[in-house]
Amino acid sequence: MTVGEFFEKLEQNIATCRPEDTIQTIAIVLTSKRIGALPVCNELGAMVGIISERDLVTAFAQRGSDTNVLRVRDVMTSDVITCNRDDTMAQARKLLQTHRFRHLPVVDDGELVGILCIRDLLETRLEETELEVKVLKDSVIAARFR
Numbered sequence: 001m002t003v004g005e006f007f008e009k010l011e012q013n014i015a016t017c018r019p020e021d022t023i024q025t026i027a028i029v030l031t032s033k034r035i036g037a038l039p040v041c042n043e044l045g046a047m048v049g050i051i052s053e054r055d056l057v058t059a060f061a062q063r064g065s066d067t068n069v070l071r072v073r074d075v076m077t078s079d080v081i082t083c084n085r086d087d088t089m090a091q092a093r094k095l096l097q098t099h100r101f102r103h104l105p106v107v108d109d110g111e112l113v114g115i116l117c118i119r120d121l122l123e124t125r126l127e128e129t130e131l132e133v134k135v136l137k138d139s140v141i142a143a144r145f146r
Helices: 003-008 023-033 053-069 089-099 118-144
Strands: 037-041 047-052 103-108 111-117
Touching (some): 003 111, 023 037, 037 111, 047 053, 089 103, 111 118
Antiparallel strands (some): 037 047, 103 111
């Protein structure tokens, strides 16, 4: 299955933030939306980074009480690894495993079209595995009646 095919059956409303937002604001958004990361977009709508729960925890651990003055641009990941709609879900899963993160923005022609999380990829893999099991069971049943 491609990432694009996955997104066709998923209704996703992409929440984003701005580099000048405070990290307190981001913590509130992540908590209220029950998500783990936000793409960071500039005033033109172009993605310039991503900020995750891990970035916030790292900022709190390193800066302590100074975090109230931090902005997204101070703690976000700027060198964002992405995939596109034509990539397979297996390729996306491999990117997450290789780079050890849990959120993968999907970008086509420079435009942010969605974000995959590790849960999406694991659920897709589980569905594929369940289908494989059904096919194997059917093959065994068919072989018994030959």
